[in-house]
């Protein structure tokens with residue numbers, strides 16, 4: 001476990017390069033077992049979640065070399081299609097291996113991913129889509145056993161544009177006979193990156209980024225090389241860190257398009273933002289204005305993964321903000337921690353009302369999930385005095401590479417201690 005100790009009140013200033021996207025890397029690493037060959041993947045962030053998934057790939061028989069931010073995965077030969085239980089329990093997004101294994105083998109056994117801190121995280125849409133392709137699925141004793149003779153391409157309509165369900169269906173459908181069409185697909189940039197990687201291995205996918213994705217099945221896959229897109233949520237977190245501390249930040253190597261939903265809210269709060277090809281410069285106003293309504297939605301709506309960080313920002317804005325968390329059932333655990341710092345927040349189900357105050361004060365805090373933990377770091381950076389953040393289960397390290405080191409490089413007074 002780690003603990004962050006932050007002495008707040010320092011303006012963040014300088015430049016930061018944003019690492020590769022966690023939520024693009026995880027499905028791409030899973031996809032690298034489909035081609036039965038070598039995949040060279042660049043811009044991989046050094047995160048706890050990445051090491052959990054690569055350990056599984058090695059455990060089932062892949063060879064993995066990880067040097068700097070480049071990983072070489074060799075998935076040649078027979079792989080063990082019984083996915084070990086522990087990593088799936090430790091990281092529920094390991095469920096993405098189900099579709100990837102089915103994209104190459106006729107069988108996979110994987111344990112049911114638990115819920116997590118932000119909600120029950122069901123996978124009914126994943127299973128419904130795979131069954132439509134012809135996968136026979138037995139769910140018993142906490143395990144999912146999938147088998148098929150032949151995968152047949154089908155038209156699949158998702159009841160909800162689930163990111164994980166879209167990815168799992170894409171991964172299995174690449175080797176189905178005929179064409180698969182996913183309607184009401186998730187439109188996140190990470191889906192486009194997965195399409196681009198799979199197509200480099202020989203898959204034939206079009207439409208990612210729109211609500212309709214078309215996959216022409218094939219059985220000819222080959223080696224591939226790919227560079228992962230930058231992490232839009234990490235980028236958004238650093239932009240919000242600059243805004244909350246009254247600083248000025250230059251973000252390098254990002255895709256501005258992916259940040260548009262957040263940028264419009266930061267501008268509404270009074271931040272000045274200059275956008276260049278792969279760079280964003282943000283300057284914070286003396287006093288932030290409250291943004292009236294923040295409703296989280298699937299992309300290209302305001303990202304649920306930025307809700308907590310933006311709540312920290314609105315805690316010290318002038319006026320009142322209303323948050324509606326439409327994506328996850330239980331994603332306000334950071335609110336009670338912010339209240340310990342003096343924030344004025346009222347919760348009612350999926351709605352949170354935040355009445356901005358002038359200054360937060362440092363406190364003893366507990367990170368309860370990844371993005372909530374990042375939100376507490378941001379609040380502590382702006383607060384008067386010292387904050388101690390218990391980072392149980394190393395939540396923050398799951399999604400932010402060298403977070404304390406990069407923040408220190410921008411002028412933050414922060415140390416991370418291993419306890």
Ligand code: EPZ
Pocket residue numbers: 022023024026093119120121122123124125126127160161162163164165186304305327328329370371399
């Ligand atoms: C991905 O999770 C991301 N994780 C999440 O990021 C992100 O918050 C989420 O997409 C939404 O953008 C990764 O990519 C590894 P969903 P995922 O399926 O795929 C319900 C972070 O902080 N649902 O789009 O699990 C579900 O309960 C993480 O980096 C069903 O009901 O998200 C949720 O309420 C957190 N049945 C909603 O859909 C299903 O079969 C969105 O889930 C699947 C999902």
